[in-house]
Amino acid sequence: MTVLELACGTGLLSVQLAGSVKMLEATDFSEDMIKQAKTKAHSFRLHFSVQDATALPYAPETFDAVIISNTLHIMPSPEKALSEIRRALKPDGILITPTFTAAGCLLGRVRIRIMELSGFKVFHKWTPESYLELLRQTGFPLQTAKCSAAD
Numbered sequence: 845m846t847v848l849e850l851a852c853g854t855g856l857l858s859v860q861l862a863g864s865v866k867m868l869e870a871t872d873f874s875e876d877m878i879k880q881a882k883t884k885a886h887s888f889r890l891h892f893s894v895q896d897a898t899a900l901p902y903a904p905e906t907f908d909a910v911i912i913s914n915t916l917h918i919m920p921s922p923e924k925a926l927s928e929i930r931r932a933l934k935p936d937g938i939l940i941t942p943t944f945t946a947a948g949c950l951l952g953r954v955r956i957r958i959m960e961l962s963g964f965k966v967f968h969k970w971t972p973e974s975y976l977e978l979l980r981q982t983g984f985p986l987q988t989a990k991c992s993a994a995d
Contacts, residue, residue, distance in 0.1 A: 845908040848932060850897045850925070851915035855881030861911075862890035869907075871895035898924035902932045909938040916978075917944045917968045926982040939984055945972040 849870040852858045854877055858870035868890045872878050881892045895901065897912065898921060910929045916922040929939060946952025948971035956966050970978070976986060 846906065848900075848902070848907045848910045848929075850895070850910065850912040850929070852881060852892070853877050855884045855892060857911070857913070858890060858892070859884045859886070862887040865889060867891070869893065869902075871897070873897065898928060900928045900932050904931050905934045905937075906932050907937060908934055909940065911940045913940070913942050914944060916941065917966055917970065918964070920967050922968060922978065923982055926979070926984070930983055939979075941979070943970075943975065945970045945975045947971050948973075 845865050846867045847865045852870040852872050870892050878892050878894050947969035
């Protein structure tokens with residue numbers, strides 16, 4: 845698979861995935877994060893670059909999969925990023941996008957407040973249902989991973 849990882853941070857996941865894919869383009873908005881990530885890169889399959897997830901430079905239908913983890917809630921316009929992801933994904937491509945949906949419970953709301961007090965801006969406070977609705981509204985069909993006791 846050719847994979848795009850957005851908001852890769854210091855590349856922790858990127859380095860782990862690189863050996864299992866044909867090519868991994870790992871990006872982050874922060875130059876400092878990419879500098880740190882490049883110190884970990886030891887695979888010809890892995891490339892790091894500074895990119896804005898709301899204005900991707902890739903041709904349409906380039907990637908088999910896109911990963912953007914724990915990021916959409918801190919983006920002012922996640923719809924723009926999802927639109928760009930949709931454009932860059934092949935028609936049968938896979939989007940993997942776990943993120944905070946902490947607004948659905950009291951403990952989650954407390955965690956959000958602590959994050960905000962520490963200077964971490966949270967633009968979107970989704971419940972699990974409202975996050976799934978955002979994905980549906982931006983054109984992503986949803987699939988649920990199913991595990992059995994044998995897995």
